Amino acid sequence: MLIVIGAAAALAIVVPQTNSFVVLLVTRALVFAILAMSLDILLGFTGLPSLGQAAYLGVGAYLTAILATEYQIGLGGSFWLVVVLGMLMGAATAAFFGLFAIRATGVYFLMITLALGQCVWGLAYRWNSLTGGDNGINIPRRPDFGFQLGSRDVTYFYVVFAFFVASLLVMHVLIRSPFGRSLEGIRERELRMRILGYNTWLHKYLAFVVAGGFGGLAGVLWAHANGHVSPEDVVLTTSVDALLMVVLGGSGTLVGGAIGAGIVILLREYLSTLIPWWQYVLGGVYVLTILYLPGGLMGIPAQLRRRSAPSGRPEEAKKLASAPH
Amino acid sequence: MDFWLIQIFNGVSYGALLFLVASGLSLIFGVMRIVNLSHGSYFLLGGYVALSVIWTTGSWALAIPVAALVIAVVGLLVERVFLRPLGATPLRQVLLTVGFAFLFQQAALDIWGGDNLDIAPPEALTRSVTAGGLYFPLYRVFMIALAAAIGVSLWLIMERTRLGAAVRATVDDAQMAAGVGIDTSRISMLVFALGAFLAAVGGVIGGAFLGIYPGLDFEILPIAFAVVIIGGMGSLTGAAIGSVVVGLADNFGKALFPEISYFTLYAPMVLILAVKPTGLFGRG
Numbered sequence: 001m002l003i004v005i006g007a008a009a010a011l012a013i014v015v016p017q018t019n020s021f022v023v024l025l026v027t028r029a030l031v032f033a034i035l036a037m038s039l040d041i042l043l044g045f046t047g048l049p050s051l052g053q054a055a056y057l058g059v060g061a062y063l064t065a066i067l068a069t070e071y072q073i074g075l076g077g078s079f080w081l082v083v084v085l086g087m088l089m090g091a092a093t094a095a096f097f098g099l100f101a102i103r104a105t106g107v108y109f110l111m112i113t114l115a116l117g118q119c120v121w122g123l124a125y126r127w128n129s130l131t132g133g134d135n136g137i138n139i140p141r142r143p144d145f146g147f148q149l150g151s152r153d154v155t156y157f158y159v160v161f162a163f164f165v166a167s168l169l170v171m172h173v174l175i176r177s178p179f180g181r182s183l184e185g186i187r188e189r190e191l192r193m194r195i196l197g198y199n200t201w202l203h204k205y206l207a208f209v210v211a212g213g214f215g216g217l218a219g220v221l222w223a224h225a226n227g228h229v230s231p232e233d234v235v236l237t238t239s240v241d242a243l244l245m246v247v248l249g250g251s252g253t254l255v256g257g258a259i260g261a262g263i264v265i266l267l268r269e270y271l272s273t274l275i276p277w278w279q280y281v282l283g284g285v286y287v288l289t290i291l292y293l294p295g296g297l298m299g300i301p302a303q304l305r306r307r308s309a310p311s312g313r314p315e316e317a318k319k320l321a322s323a324p325h
Numbered sequence: 326m327d328f329w330l331i332q333i334f335n336g337v338s339y340g341a342l343l344f345l346v347a348s349g350l351s352l353i354f355g356v357m358r359i360v361n362l363s364h365g366s367y368f369l370l371g372g373y374v375a376l377s378v379i380w381t382t383g384s385w386a387l388a389i390p391v392a393a394l395v396i397a398v399v400g401l402l403v404e405r406v407f408l409r410p411l412g413a414t415p416l417r418q419v420l421l422t423v424g425f426a427f428l429f430q431q432a433a434l435d436i437w438g439g440d441n442l443d444i445a446p447p448e449a450l451t452r453s454v455t456a457g458g459l460y461f462p463l464y465r466v467f468m469i470a471l472a473a474a475i476g477v478s479l480w481l482i483m484e485r486t487r488l489g490a491a492v493r494a495t496v497d498d499a500q501m502a503a504g505v506g507i508d509t510s511r512i513s514m515l516v517f518a519l520g521a522f523l524a525a526v527g528g529v530i531g532g533a534f535l536g537i538y539p540g541l542d543f544e545i546l547p548i549a550f551a552v553v554i555i556g557g558m559g560s561l562t563g564a565a566i567g568s569v570v571v572g573l574a575d576n577f578g579k580a581l582f583p584e585i586s587y588f589t590l591y592a593p594m595v596l597i598l599a600v601k602p603t604g605l606f607g608r609g
Contacts, residue, residue: 049416051360100599107415110360111554112598115591118547122587129584237543240362240423247420279431286424290417291407 004168004255012161016154024225027157029265030164031221036245036257037171038214043243044252045175046207047187051110052097052117053242056212058124058234059093060086060219065137065229066130079143083163083220090216091209093120098208102201105190117239125231136230139223160221164258167214171254174210183207248289250298259297327459332576338465340572341472345527346545347552348479348564349520355496355559356509356516358415359408363422364524365546366429371396371525372537373437375444385447393525400521404514426542439539444532468530475523476565483561492516496559548575551594556606563606 015026035057042048063086067073074082097116104112124131131137142152149155174180185193186200194200223229232238245264249256267285271278289296295303350364374395375388382388403425411417450467453460483489494502495512503509528537535541548571556567571590578586597605 043416049419051419100595104598104602107354107358107360108598108602110415110419111550112595112602114360114547114550115554115594115598118551118591119588119595122591123585126586126588127584235543236547240420243416244420244423247416277431277435279427279434283424283427283431286427287407287421290421290424291411294417 008161008165012158015157016150020151020153023153023157025265025269026262027153027160027225028222028269029262030157030160030258031218031225032242032245032261032265033258034164034167034221035215035218035242036249036261037167037254038211038218039242040246040251040254040257041171041175041183041207041211041214043246044254044256045180045187046183046204048204048208049110049243050101050113050211051236051239051243052113052115052120053211053215054234054236054238055097055117055120056090056093056215057219057222057238058120060090060216061223061229061233062124062131062137062219063089063216064220064223065139068139068223069137075141075143077144077146079145083217086216086220087213088216090219091213094209094212094215095205097212098205102205102208114236114239117234117236121231121234121236124234131231134231136228136232139227139229142224142227156224160225163217163221167217168254168258171214175254179203179206244286246296248285248296250296253296253298256296256298263297330457330459332580333573334461334465336573336576337569338468338572339576340569341469342527342531343548343552343572344472344476344565344568345530346524346549347556347568348476348561349516349523350549351553351556351558351560351564351567352492352496352516353520354553356492356499357408357513358499359422360415360419360550361422361517361520362419362546363403363426363429364520364549365542365544366426366433367396367400367521367524368528368531368545369537369539369542370399370429370433371528372444372532372541373433373442373528374525375529375532376437376442376537379444385445388444389526389529392529393522396525396528397518397522401514401518404517408517409510409513430539430542434539437537441536441538442532443536444529446533464533471526471530472568475526476561480561488515548590551590554594554598557603560606566606 011026015023035053038056039050039053042050042053064074064082067082067085068075097113101109101112101116125134127133142156145155145159147155149158175183182193182198182203185196185198186203190200193203219233222233226233241264245260246257247260248263249258249260251257263285264282267278267282271281275281293299293303346364346368350361353359353361353364371392375385375392378388378391379385407421407425408418411421446464446467450464452463454463454466455461481489483492491502491507492512492515494505494507495509499509502512531545535545552564552567552571554567555570556563556565574590574593575586578589582589
């Protein structure tokens with residue numbers, strides 16, 4: 001906990017001192033951190049591996065871009081209104097999608113969320129009159145927030161940073177609440193929760209909607225971080241990236257998603273300027289994480305402890321894990 | 326009327342290509358319950374390897390089997406060395422296949438560059454045949470014939486041989502199949518290699534009119550999944566019907582409602598998954 005607060009504070013102090021490339025890079029990483037954490041609610045806490053989380057990012061981002069270019073909404077004080085609209089829109093999309101997806105489990109949940117994500121991508125890619133098709137939409141400028149902290153980029157960094165911290169807090173409170181505990185119960189053993197009288201469908205559905213809402217928020221922030229929205233933001237690989245961020249950092253930890261997002265964005269956008277074969281590093285990191293770090297980076301301490309501990313306790317833990325539920 | 330005939334012909338020939346990619350994917354899905362996100366890579370790599378064969382030997386006919394066999398070996402290695410030891414954890418399997426998709430993408434970029442390349446079919450196949458006053462490109466006729474031949478051979482293997490019966494048993498219930506003495510691990514290995522083989526054939530064949538370029542892997546992949554889901558996983562007949570349905574839906578969607586053309590492809594996939602997750606013709 002203290003470490004997280006310390007790291008966040010360090011980020012807020014150090015980043016604005018650096019050059020604008022780093023500021024932009026960290027801003028993007030923070031946006032993806034919000035998306036990854038929203039996915040972690042599903043994957044890490046509810047046990048629902050979604051392959052379509054980019055859809056909500058896309059919905060939020062396109063909403064922002066269309067409002068900004070067609071109606072000049074969201075470039076001044078109305079930015080905050082767009083944030084609320086983006087979250088609602090993401091949540092509403094998830095509420096609609098969830099009606100189809102929540103019944104599915106395991107591999108089928110992966111497939112149906114993939115298909116739903118592709119539906120959104122298809123519309124973004126082809127519905128030229130609304131989305132600009134393949135070219136996407138350029139957003140003329142960053143919003144005026146009515147205050148200025150350093151340059152425009154630094155100001156926007158602070159805005160995104162604030163949203164990141166707020167999202168982390170809200171999600172943290174949510175998963176520590178009785179509702180969050182019931183989600184973890186569903187992840188461990190859905191049948192048992194149902195027998196205990198929980199409406200597990202509803203709990204999963206609500207988690208899906210909440211994750212969609214935060215996905216929409218990430219979308220609004222992404223649109224202005226990039227200044228450009230295109231079908232690239234909604235493709236399957238973006239959803240896959242989000243999943244990998246969560247697993248790389250450690251699912252079921254929230255903060256892990258943020259760490260994963262930082263690493264992936266750093267590799268993708270910084271390493272690619274240094275070496276042409278950066279994708280080997282990224283692919284290698286993924287493969288190695290999945291093979292050797294099932295708990296992600298956040299799981300390393302536990303993994304080390306297990307290795308160094310005398311044989312008694314891990315055995316017991318293993319026995320507990322394999323006991324019939 | 327001519328419009329409809331031409332569109333149907335185009336749709337069916339595109340479906341023939343999809344069948345090559347999706348039949349293997351469907352069998353892999355059915356036998357191993359893996360969402361194999363590197364399947365598009367085998368398609369793309371197949372096309373690239375074929376190009377290298379054509380550049381060195383000049384023979385297009387040789388390129389198809391060589392590319393298919395090379396990629397089958399790659400698939401076999403990935404399955405044996407990496408996927409098998411992971412065990413049945415769907416999420417980790419999916420992510421591992423993505424990791425490999427990225428590695429393959431970079432390797433392809435390093436070896437063959439980032440240009441949009443074309444696989445030129447032999448002269449004899451570039452002509453058109455006339456029927457009822459309409460011109461049909463011979464190459465598309467060839468695609469349909471090849472897919473049909475492969476489909477029939479696969480069907481015979483699946484329905485008429487002991488190995489095929491073992492595969493079907495594994496699709497229906499892997500645990501029971503293992504229980505009655507079927508080596509399901511070997512079945513998985515064979516099916517995965519076969520899937521890579523077929524995808525590579527698809528890549529060579531499709532390279533003539535889709536082109537071969539970075540990013541094609543993740544373009545063809547979701548479409549192949551749509552076929553698998555609409556047809557039903559683990560079912561060859563389903564994959565055949567699904568391919569034609571998706572091929573036609575794609576063609577007519579683009580011709581008639583261009584603005585929502587991909588939506589018309591994936592929305593039915595969602596509905597089928599929501600109502601009957603094993604697909605229209607899925608087993609079990």
